[in-house]
Amino acid sequence: MRASRVLTFARYEIRRAVARKKVLALVALTILLDTAPYYALASSRTAIVPPPLHPYLWIVGVFVPQAFFLQFIALLIAAGSMSEEYEQGTAEVLLSKPVSREEYFFGKYLGGYALLVAIVVLNALLSIASATFVFGPQVQLEILPLTLVSQAFSALVFFSFAFMVGELMRRSSLSYILSSAVFFTSQILGIYLNLIFTLTGGEIYKIANLYLPTSPVDSLPLLLAEPSFPSTVLTLFRFGGATPVETSVAMSAVLIAGYALGAVLVALAYFRRADVAKRVT
Amino acid sequence: MLLGLIRPTSGSVRLMQMDPLRDHVRALEHVGYSPELPNLQSFLTPQELLRLTAKELGLGREETERQLPVLLEDVGLIQYQDYKIAKLSKGMVQRLSVAQALVGSPKVLILDEPMIGIDPAGVVRFRSMFREFVRDGGTIVMSSHILSEVESLCTSLVVIHSGRILFRGGIEAFIRERLGSRSILVEIADASTKAGGGSALLGGISALGGVKRVTPAPEGLLVEVASDSDPRAEISRLVVEAGAMLVGLGYSRSELDEAYLNAIRGTAAQ
Numbered sequence: 001m002r003a004s005r006v007l008t009f010a011r012y013e014i015r016r017a018v019a020r021k022k023v024l025a026l027v028a029l030t031i032l033l034d035t036a037p038y039y040a041l042a043s044s045r046t047a048i049v050p051p052p053l054h055p056y057l058w059i060v061g062v063f064v065p066q067a068f069f070l071q072f073i074a075l076l077i078a079a080g081s082m083s084e085e086y087e088q089g090t091a092e093v094l095l096s097k098p099v100s101r102e103e104y105f106f107g108k109y110l111g112g113y114a115l116l117v118a119i120v121v122l123n124a125l126l127s128i129a130s131a132t133f134v135f136g137p138q139v140q141l142e143i144l145p146l147t148l149v150s151q152a153f154s155a156l157v158f159f160s161f162a163f164m165v166g167e168l169m170r171r172s173s174l175s176y177i178l179s180s181a182v183f184f185t186s187q188i189l190g191i192y193l194n195l196i197f198t199l200t201g202g203e204i205y206k207i208a209n210l211y212l213p214t215s216p217v218d219s220l221p222l223l224l225a226e227p228s229f230p231s232t233v234l235t236l237f238r239f240g241g242a243t244p245v246e247t248s249v250a251m252s253a254v255l256i257a258g259y260a261l262g263a264v265l266v267a268l269a270y271f272r273r274a275d276v277a278k279r280v281t
Numbered sequence: 282m283l284l285g286l287i288r289p290t291s292g293s294v295r296l297m298q299m300d301p302l303r304d305h306v307r308a309l310e311h312v313g314y315s316p317e318l319p320n321l322q323s324f325l326t327p328q329e330l331l332r333l334t335a336k337e338l339g340l341g342r343e344e345t346e347r348q349l350p351v352l353l354e355d356v357g358l359i360q361y362q363d364y365k366i367a368k369l370s371k372g373m374v375q376r377l378s379v380a381q382a383l384v385g386s387p388k389v390l391i392l393d394e395p396m397i398g399i400d401p402a403g404v405v406r407f408r409s410m411f412r413e414f415v416r417d418g419g420t421i422v423m424s425s426h427i428l429s430e431v432e433s434l435c436t437s438l439v440v441i442h443s444g445r446i447l448f449r450g451g452i453e454a455f456i457r458e459r460l461g462s463r464s465i466l467v468e469i470a471d472a473s474t475k476a477g478g479g480s481a482l483l484g485g486i487s488a489l490g491g492v493k494r495v496t497p498a499p500e501g502l503l504v505e506v507a508s509d510s511d512p513r514a515e516i517s518r519l520v521v522e523a524g525a526m527l528v529g530l531g532y533s534r535s536e537l538d539e540a541y542l543n544a545i546r547g548t549a550a551q
Contacts, residue, residue: 008336019324089320093381096284096314097337098306276286 009107034126061127078162216252313382323367459540468529469501
C-alpha cells in the first residue's frame with residue numbers, strides 16, 4: 001500500500017464531499033448554530049445567563065452539538081462515501097487503475113474523516129469567537145485541544161458505522177436511513193434505559209446503557225473536560241441535554257475504538273471480496 | 282473481469298500475463314480503460330480528472346505536465362479543460378473517458394463501446410488515434426455493437442452471445458465460416474457505358490472459379506462468390522482488360538452484420 005495513493009484518494013474524497021450540497025448545507029448550519037444562539041442569549045443576557053458564567057459560554061457551542069449534530073454530520077459524510085461512487089458509476093473508473101483496493105478504501109475513509117475533523121474544529125472556533133464577541137473574553141481554553149481530540153475520536157463510532165453500511169448497502173439513501181435509524185434508536189434507548197434504572201435501580205439497565213454505541217460517544221468528551229471546570233459551570237455542559245452515563249474514560253475509549261474498528265474491518269473485508277459493478281441503479 | 286473488478290464464476294483471466302484479481306496493481310500498470318457511457322466525476326474539470334488519473338498511476342509532475350495538454354488536444358477538449366464535467370456533452374465526456382484511459386501511455390487499451398455518442402468528426406479522430414496507438418505497438422481490446430466500427434478497426438474478433446463465445450479468430454474467417462457466399466462490390470467509374478457494364482465483362486467474371494452470380498449495380502457490379510474463394514485479383518484484371526476504369530473493389534460492407542446475424546440465428550436454433 002502506497003501512502004501517496006492513499007493521500008490522493010483522501011484529497012479526492014474531501015473534494016467530492018465538499019462538492020455535495022448536503023455537506024455544504026451542514027457546514028452552513030454549523031455556522032448558524034454556532035453564532036445565532038449567542039446573539040439570542042445576549043439579547044436577554046441578565047435573565048438567562050448569570051454574569052459569572054459569561055467567560056465559560058464557549059462550552060455551550062462546543063459541547064451542545066456533540067450528542068446529535070456532530071454525529072449526524074459524521075453519518076451524512078460517511079454514508080455516501082462509498083455508496084455514491086457505486087451509484088454514480090465512478091468507482092469502476094477509479095479502481096480500473098493500478099491502485100489497490102486498500103489504498104482506495106483507506107483514502108476515502110481518511111478523506112471523509114479529515115473533513116469531519118475540520119467541521120469539529122470549525123464548530124469550536126466559531127463558538128469561541130462568537131462567545132468572545134458577544135460575552136467578552138473566554139477562559140479555560142487550554143482544555144480545548146483535548147476536547148477537540150476527544151470529540152474527533154468519539155465521532156469515529158458513527159462515522160465508521162455509516163461508512164460500513166454505505167459499503168454493504170451500496171445505496172446512499174438506504175445507508176443514510178439505516179445508519180441514522182441505528183443512531184437515533186441508540187439515543188432513545190439510552191434515555192429509556194437511564195429512566196428505568198433511575199426508577200428501579202436494576203443494574204442490568206445501567207450496564208445495557210453503558211454498551212450502547214451512543215453512550216461512550218456522548219460521555220468521553222464530557223468525562224475529559226468536566227473535571228477542569230468549577231461545579232457552578234457544569235450546567236453549561238448539559239445545556240443541550242447531553243447526559244453522560246456513569247463510566248470511565250478508559251471504558252469509553254475502549255468502546256469507541258472497538259465499535260469503530262469493528263465497523264472498519266467488516267467494511268474492508270466485504271470491499272476486498274465484493275465485485276465492483278459498472279453502476280448500481 | 283479483465284480489470285479484476287468482478288470475480289469470474291468459472292475460469293480465469295490473465296492480463297499482461299498476470300491475474301488482475303490477485304495482482305491488480307501490477308497487472309493494470311500498463312492498461313488503460315474507458316467504460317461504456319462513462320460516468321465521470323461531474324464536479325471535476327477535464328484537467329482535474331486527468332491529474333487525478335496521473336496521480337493514481339504515480340506519474341511525476343513533469344510527465345503529467347507533458348502528457349495532459351497533448352491528450353486534451355488529441356481528443357479535442359483543450360478549450361474545455363477548465364469546464365466542469367457536468368457541463369460537457371455526452372460526446373465530450375466519452376472523449377474525456379478515452380483521454381483518461383490514455384494517461385500514462387498504456388500498452389493495452391480496453392475500450393467499451395468507445396464510439397457511442399461521438400460526432401462524425403470525433404469518430405474519424407478516434408479511428409486515427411487508435412490506429413496510431415496500434416502502430417506504435419499497443420493492443421486494443423474493444424467491445425462494440427457497431428459492427429462497421431469493428432470491421433474497420435479490428436484485426437481479430439470474439440463473438441459473444443448470451444454469455445457464450447460463438448467465434449474467435451479473424452474477421453475474414455468469421456465471415457467465411459458463417460456466410461455460404463460473399464458479395465464483392467466492383468466499383469466502375471463508367472458503369473453505364475458498354476465497357477463498364479458490357480456483356481463481355483459480365484461473362485468473363487461469371488466464368489471465374491467460385492463466382493456464383495454477377496448482377497449490375499448502380500456503382501458497377503455485384504459479384505456473389507463462394508465463401509472459400511477470393512477472385513478479386515482476377516476480377517480487377519478483367520475490368521482493366523475490358524477498358525473500364527476500376528474505382529474500387531472489395532467485400533460488401535454489410536457482410537459482418539449478415540455473418541453475425543447468421544451466427545446468432547444458429548444459436549437460437551440450437
